[in-house]
Amino acid sequence: MTDREASGGSAELLRAEGISVWLSGREVLHDVGFSLGRGEFAALIGSNGAGKTTLLKVILGLQPVSAGTIQLAGQLRGRRHPVIGYVPQKIQLDPDMPVRARDLVGLGLDGQRLGLPLPSAGRRARIDEMLHAVGAAQFGDARVGNLSGGEQQRVLIAHALISRPQLLLLDEPLANLDIASEQDVVALLSRVAREQQIAVLISAHDMNPLLPVMDRIIYLAAGRAASGTTEQVVRTDVLSALYGQHVDVIRVHDRILVVAGRGEAEPVPPDPAIHPHGPAVTGPGTAPEVAGPHRPETAAGPGQATAAEEATTTVRGR
Amino acid sequence: MPDLLRLIVEPGFFSSEPVQVALIAGGIVAVVSGIVGSFAVLRGQSYAGHALADISVTGGSASYLVGVSPLWGFVGVGVLAAGVMDMIGVQRPRGRDLATGIVRGTGLGLAALFLYWDTTHTSTTGATITILFGSMFTISSSILPVIGLFSVVALGIVAVVYRPLLLSSVAADLAAVRGIRVRLVGAMCLVAIAVAVSLSAMTIGAILSTALLVGPAATGLRLTSRPGLAMTWAAVIGLAATWLGVLLAYDSFYWPPEQHGWPVSFFVVTLIFLFYLLASPVGRRTARRVPAGRPGLAGG
Amino acid sequence: MFSGFMVSTWTVASIVAVVAGVVGFFVVLRGAAFVADAVPQGAFAGAAGASLLGINTLIGVGVAALLGALGIGWLSRRGRRDVATALALVVMLGLGALFLSFSVQYAPEIYSLLFGEVLGVSATEVAPVAILAALCTGAILLFYRPLLISSLMPELAEARGVRAQRMELLFLIVVALATSLTLPVVGALLIFSLMIGPPAAARSVTDRPVPAMLASVLIALAVVWVSIAAAYETNWPVGFFVGALGAACYAAGRGWAAIRRSRSGAADHRGRGGRGASGAQEHGLQAANVRV
Numbered sequence: 085m086t087d088r089e090a091s092g093g094s095a096e097l098l099r100a101e102g103i104s105v106w107l108s109g110r111e112v113l114h115d116v117g118f119s120l121g122r123g124e125f126a127a128l129i130g131s132n133g134a135g136k137t138t139l140l141k142v143i144l145g146l147q148p149v150s151a152g153t154i155q156l157a158g159q160l161r162g163r164r165h166p167v168i169g170y171v172p173q174k175i176q177l178d179p180d181m182p183v184r185a186r187d188l189v190g191l192g193l194d195g196q197r198l199g200l201p202l203p204s205a206g207r208r209a210r211i212d213e214m215l216h217a218v219g220a221a222q223f224g225d226a227r228v229g230n231l232s233g234g235e236q237q238r239v240l241i242a243h244a245l246i247s248r249p250q251l252l253l254l255d256e257p258l259a260n261l262d263i264a265s266e267q268d269v270v271a272l273l274s275r276v277a278r279e280q281q282i283a284v285l286i287s288a289h290d291m292n293p294l295l296p297v298m299d300r301i302i303y304l305a306a307g308r309a310a311s312g313t314t315e316q317v318v319r320t321d322v323l324s325a326l327y328g329q330h331v332d333v334i335r336v337h338d339r340i341l342v343v344a345g346r347g348e349a350e351p352v353p354p355d356p357a358i359h360p361h362g363p364a365v366t367g368p369g370t371a372p373e374v375a376g377p378h379r380p381e382t383a384a385g386p387g388q389a390t391a392a393e394e395a396t397t398t399v400r401g402r
Numbered sequence: 403m404p405d406l407l408r409l410i411v412e413p414g415f416f417s418s419e420p421v422q423v424a425l426i427a428g429g430i431v432a433v434v435s436g437i438v439g440s441f442a443v444l445r446g447q448s449y450a451g452h453a454l455a456d457i458s459v460t461g462g463s464a465s466y467l468v469g470v471s472p473l474w475g476f477v478g479v480g481v482l483a484a485g486v487m488d489m490i491g492v493q494r495p496r497g498r499d500l501a502t503g504i505v506r507g508t509g510l511g512l513a514a515l516f517l518y519w520d521t522t523h524t525s526t527t528g529a530t531i532t533i534l535f536g537s538m539f540t541i542s543s544s545i546l547p548v549i550g551l552f553s554v555v556a557l558g559i560v561a562v563v564y565r566p567l568l569l570s571s572v573a574a575d576l577a578a579v580r581g582i583r584v585r586l587v588g589a590m591c592l593v594a595i596a597v598a599v600s601l602s603a604m605t606i607g608a609i610l611s612t613a614l615l616v617g618p619a620a621t622g623l624r625l626t627s628r629p630g631l632a633m634t635w636a637a638v639i640g641l642a643a644t645w646l647g648v649l650l651a652y653d654s655f656y657w658p659p660e661q662h663g664w665p666v667s668f669f670v671v672t673l674i675f676l677f678y679l680l681a682s683p684v685g686r687r688t689a690r691r692v693p694a695g696r697p698g699l700a701g702g
Numbered sequence: 703m704f705s706g707f708m709v710s711t712w713t714v715a716s717i718v719a720v721v722a723g724v725v726g727f728f729v730v731l732r733g734a735a736f737v738a739d740a741v742p743q744g745a746f747a748g749a750a751g752a753s754l755l756g757i758n759t760l761i762g763v764g765v766a767a768l769l770g771a772l773g774i775g776w777l778s779r780r781g782r783r784d785v786a787t788a789l790a791l792v793v794m795l796g797l798g799a800l801f802l803s804f805s806v807q808y809a810p811e812i813y814s815l816l817f818g819e820v821l822g823v824s825a826t827e828v829a830p831v832a833i834l835a836a837l838c839t840g841a842i843l844l845f846y847r848p849l850l851i852s853s854l855m856p857e858l859a860e861a862r863g864v865r866a867q868r869m870e871l872l873f874l875i876v877v878a879l880a881t882s883l884t885l886p887v888v889g890a891l892l893i894f895s896l897m898i899g900p901p902a903a904a905r906s907v908t909d910r911p912v913p914a915m916l917a918s919v920l921i922a923l924a925v926v927w928v929s930i931a932a933a934y935e936t937n938w939p940v941g942f943f944v945g946a947l948g949a950a951c952y953a954a955g956r957g958w959a960a961i962r963r964s965r966s967g968a969a970d971h972r973g974r975g976g977r978g979a980s981g982a983q984e985h986g987l988q989a990a991n992v993r994v
Contacts, residue, residue, distance in 0.1 A: 144578075146578055170575070172576070177572070180782070182622075182627050182628060183568070187628070191568065191569045195566060195568070195569035195576070195582070196580045196581060199565075201565060227627045443782075443784075443785060448736070449735070499736055500730060502736075504895075504902075507894065507895035507898065507899065507945040508949040511943070514941045514942045518942075612788055612792050613796070616785055617788075617792070620789070665800060668797065
């Protein structure tokens with residue numbers, strides 16, 4: 085298809101380099117970088133406040149950065165760019181908004197076009213097909229504001245996918261789902277990534293539901309990131325360096341637990357609000373132990389902005 | 403049969419010129435208000451619509467002082483106020499209502515001043531009432547083409563940004579991601595509302611302006627889940643309420659107190675309100691047509 | 703300006719300012735600017751009706767304000783609040799138009815009811831106004847905590863047994879009361895400027911509720927006093943000054959908040975510049991960012 089031609093045949097779709105973001109006086113992200121290729125399924129893992137949503141917004145162009153670049157399909161991110169599908173965590177909707185599921189999905193096709201929409205059978209067919217593909221066909225005519233969390237999410241996924249994006253970003257899609265729906269969504273997304281050769285980046289605070297399907301992980305902690313395959317990244321030495329303090333990575337059956345140094349377990353169930361002790365796994369600046377010499381300092385600032393040019397010539401392995 | 407008709411429609415209704423003008427002007431205004439109002443209600447901007455109506459009244463009263471045609475006073479000031487509201491408004495709905503209130507307060511303060519100068523310089527105390535409540539039967543037919551023109555402008559704006567506006571009203575994040583200029587689209591919507599509302603304030607009064615903007619649109623939203631259909635309903639209901647109101651007002655001329663007639667605004671507002679209340683049971687049925695989330699379970 | 707017949711005006715105006723400051727604090731907190739705007743307008747219809755039936759105007763105002771406020775509450779349960787407010791408002795105004803059409807001899811009084819009339823307050827009105835004001839402020843102070851909680855965090859309030867609906871009802875009734883006692887001085891169309899501008903400014907100055915309420919009262923007092931003095935001198939309507947000063951307060955509040963924000967933003971820049979450390983790397987991993 086035209087996607088392949090557009091990026092000159094290279095499989096890399098998204099590349100972030102040296103991303104640093106300041107928000108409300110704190111550095112939320114510091115020198116974050118990773119890359120994502122076509123058809124790859126990546127998980128952006130981090131606890132609440134770690135900067136996942138911020139990073140997603142940077143990729144979408146909704147959040148300005150103080151340093152770093154985003155490249156999409158080989159070009160620096162600008163006003164015109166290949167379509168990115170985005171599924172936010174939840175959208176606030178009044179039950180009396182007269183917008184049905186199929187209307188919202190239809191807007192995914194042509195929501196940015198000016199002028200009045202002309203009804204066409206082809207359009208309707210595509211919407212129906214998409215609704216069916218995400219398992220939302222039976223509530224296609226219901227108001228979006230009346231749907232449950234899981235149903236709404238399917239509609240949002242359909243909305244994002246119908247414009248055939250090359251990159252799909254999802255912000256904590258598993259957060260409010262029960263286990264059965266969780267598995268459904270993960271299976272759906274993984275299938276979509278493979279079949280349509282879309283790069284999928286999904287953020288979550290628990291990596292375990294995604295372990296079976298993810299190709300790479302971007303682990304965000306203390307404002308910094310480690311990216312690579314699960315074997316490469318989710319290791320005691322790597323994560324300890326990331327957190328700036330000792331953490332243990334424990335594998336139990338087929339699950340992974342990241343445990344803070346003093347033997348206190350990081351809560352793995354989906355509600356990290358039940359932190360017994362906060363500092364170990366939240367964002368930068370909140371962990372008193374980390375403020376000292378353990379925190380690796382790097383040269384921040386404008387130097388990174390020109391890294392993009394170097395990046396194109398430097399070979400980075402996968 | 404002719405007797406029944408004469409019961410409902412008093413003699414001379416269709417041949418009276420003021421009535422004809424009222425029907426046409428009121429009809430156009432009702433349709434425009436219904437369509438534009440659907441977006442106003444969708445975006446929670448009922449207050450802004452009401453405020454703009456009163457502010458354009460300020461413009462109307464100021465125009466008497468400056469000697470400009472009231473039309474420009476109404477619409478010009480209305481659009482200006484919309485711009486100000488958009489500029490100082492914040493994204494949170496609460497902050498926006500606050501900004502609306504402040505702008506309205508300022509505008510009304512100015513209106514007070516202008517009217518004060520007006521009544522002391524020209525002794526027409528009745529002007530106060532007329533400007534606020536409007537009088538549908540005293541619309542001059544020469545103004546009809548202008549009403550038509552501005553109506554086309556208001557509807558045109560809505561037609562052009564229809565889809566981006568709908569998307570950004572439902573989920574601003576999704577719109578922003580598509581490159582839609584959410585702020586700009588919102589400002590254009592507000593301008594369309596301002597034009598529609600100024601028109602109606604000028605012709606049928608500030609009360610009816612708000613009523614026609616909000617009521618039929620809110621009713622339409624309850625009746626259906628489809629956006630386009632909701633707007634159509636809004637236009638139809640507004641039109642029906644206006645025409646019926648005109649009819650009843652004309653008929654009331656023959657009711658007690660004799661030769662006086664009840665105001666049109668009262669009838670139209672009451673009808674709009676009744677339609678809204680009647681739509682409630684329907685609304686609840688539409689809302690419940692949602693499956694329980696398990697496959698195979700259809701709604702009821 | 704301070705001669706005998708103006709004393710009652712000053713007294714009533716000060717009472718009005720206090721009530722507006724206190725009630726307005728919650729109006730701004732609950733985002734109820736439209737409600738605070740609509741109830742007085744609806745009350746105006748009641749004044750017209752009252753004069754038609756020969757009842758004391760103030761009672762008509764009070765009854766209509768209450769009906770309007772309760773109407774808003776009732777309609778809010780079936781739909782959105784802003785739609786409910788708009789509908790209740792236009793219905794009341796439609797009724798007002800009806801009443802007005804039956805009696806044509808009230809134009810001057812209508813003007814003053816709408817826009818305020820400095821000399822319109824007589825000494826006999828001070829007592830009832832004071833009583834109503836005491837009721838109003840008393841109700842707010844009595845229910846201060848549940849009202850505050852239900853305005854800020856409705857879900858938390860429900861958990862503590864504070865019924866949001868009851869608080870909303872109480873709030874609406876208080877607004878109706880405040881409206882009816884403030885109408886004669888400032889006028890129906892502009893009382894809400896007093897309930898919005900000063901409290902909004904107060905909130906930009908401080909984040910704590912009690913100081914904010916006090917500040918709101920003080921600012922409202924200042925606005926009212928200046929407005930009355932100016933209206934007395936220039937003969938222009940009080941409402942104009944209230945509207946303009948209310949807007950000025952709001953603008954001042956926004957400006958102050960913007961200054962505060964840019965100061966903390968400057969700290970951002972300072973912090974960012976100061977962090978330019980050398981590339982010391984502790985663990986041999988590339989800046990703790992591992993790209994593999």
